[in-house]
Amino acid sequence: MGLFSYLKDKFSKKKGEESYVKGLARSRAAFSDRLALLAKRHAKLGPDYFEELETILIESDVGVSLSLRLIDELLEKSRQNPEMTPTEANEELIDMMFVSYVEKGGSIVNELAFEPGKTTVLLMEGVNGVGKTTSIAKLAYRYKKQGKKILLAAGDTFRAGAVEQLGIWAKRLDIEIVTGKANADPSSVAFDGAKKAREGGYDLLIVDTAGRQQTKANLMAELGKMRRVIEKELPSSPIESFLVIDATTGQNGVSQAKAFSEASPVTGIVITKMDGTSKGGIILSIRDEIGAPVRFIGLGEKMEDLVEFDLDEYLHALLVGDEHE
């Protein structure tokens, strides 16, 4: 059974998550609606079909190398099976996209793991303006609702107003926060946070970091230092580093993911502002080049709109939408 019918089957029994279906509405219109139209317009697979398909993939930010590879594979398959219709080719393509994501392996559990008596530490990293601080607030909200005792550390001591911004969120969510002075060494804030988390028996410490361009070597080194400081203070704690990437980013997202994971291990990706873009393909392109799993995606501005990434939900919302309504 192809993936397409598998998804239809799976979601005929249960409704797709509304946030996915809504948040990916624009991507769906730009991607699967165009694919469907493509199949309708072409009776046979020919050069025109493949050229248009290339346009659709690249315009959805699937990425140049992955797009070209998918098309090459599809061409090969159509040679082996000359009877293949455009509709079948579309389904084949979607299967291949699914496989390209899954074959990278890794755990399917995207939620943070907690161990009794230990503080789970989460470092949030990324380039400037991707939505790190807002994502921290949303994750803190999520785990507070699950009854966790949470501490925030305002490690962005560089950008004007960053500490205040996180402070306001802490107040709104009624969560404790550790801050340092403006332009203080971010590692000292990380240290203070780790120390307080250990002494106060917190379940989760979330550390904010300043946005940085991945080309600035000294700033990238600073991230490694923050991590080492935390490791020293909380030696047996699980430490996660999430790289936050803006969904409207193009091919540079890959360069960001590469550079950040070289500087210190990235254990997951958070994609923000997914609802604002029609280019849902970025998830596949980053997975293809980096392999780090997408853990959470931002599908809207509300606190509960940062949701755990679920490949089936994602593909269903991207490809099928909600036909049963």
Place this chain on the structure above:
Amino acid sequence: MAFEALSERFQALFKKMRKEDALTEKNMEEALREIKVALLESDVNFKVVKAFLSDVKEKALGSEVTRTVSPSEQLIKICHDEIVTLLGGEESELALPKKGKLSVYMLVGLQGTGKTTTAGKLSLFFKKKDSKVMLCSLDVYRPAAIDQLRVLAGEAGVAFYETDPKENPRKVAKAARKKAEDEGFDALILDTAGRLQIDEALMDEIGDIAKEERPVETLLLVDASAGQDAVNVAKAFNDKVRLTGVVISKLDGDAKGGSALSIKYLTGLPIKLSATGEKLKDLEAFHPDRMAERILGMGDVVTLVEKAQEAIDEKEAEKAAKKMMSGEFTLEDMLKQMKMVQKIGSLGAIAKLIPGMPKISEEQTSKAEAEMRTFEAIINSMTPYERRHPEILRFSHKNRIAKGSGKTNADINRILKRFEQSKKMMEEMKRYQKSGKLPPGFPMR
């Protein structure tokens, strides 16, 4: 720099073309495919890529073969001209504030594109041109956005309008405008909240403000790393507020900035400014021709010269040059020179502007800058006599200097060795200058 990867590809491509003796349909095919992938990987919009390729092809095949120009040079020229056209042809200048009448500027864009930081930079940009500037935040949504702008206003030394976060942004804009007018300001910069182009309520809000306050410039912030969607975003904002231009932000990362290439072509909106760093001074006018040269790996000498002019005191420079040539070069002079270079910008940024000197990694740059700080600390720990006569330094002197500067004796010896080398080079240049010839390997340009 933003277009680095693209220029690397172009250079490799042109190197290959050098062996061919004419542009033909056949040898162009591979070149065009390379260009296509390179442009797409740089986030140039797919429609723009197609148009670009067909234009380049047409011009290349139709161009007359002259003996003096090699096919690769010919292709460079064609690509250069096409990129300049894509980036907007002529420079389009920002409308500057006039004395005696208030000009309103409004910055709009998606979340996280750099509006607030750019508002701060723009205020300094105008202040340097002797305008009386007021900053005002209309961002009552993002927590601490108003605080952020207040801090930047303080850093830039411009006036700040205290926005009440409970007030409607339309009312804030109106009140800020009245205050700025009453108090005789030349420029009022309105920083708006980030918004999605599909958020109707918020899009209506800036539409209303633009209608009411009639900005002389309504600028859209576009992140250099923006993907294929950037053009749609620009179109949506333009429909609502009638944009006057685009500012590209975060050009200091390695994002290739292809979205910039696309926006002018598909929307007609000119790129007016580019932001190239995190400091307030890092905002520049956008020059399409210079950017094209940078894309093609030709370096950007004009920008370098302009930066140098801004940073270097000419008299100081002349004095230093004379000293160098007279052979009385001291450690103090060397430090002064290094500082002068530092004022122009980071070493890495400078190297990127010099043709034929493209590859300095960020790591090397920070190493060089750390070395400069070591150097400064050491010299500052010397007596003035020692600075002029480093040859007298003995072990005991060095121990004292090492203690004073917090560096090691090895650091001191390394610096002294470098000084000796520089001095030798100066003498050599002096000799060559007298003989009227240039030393071998000296760059001709």
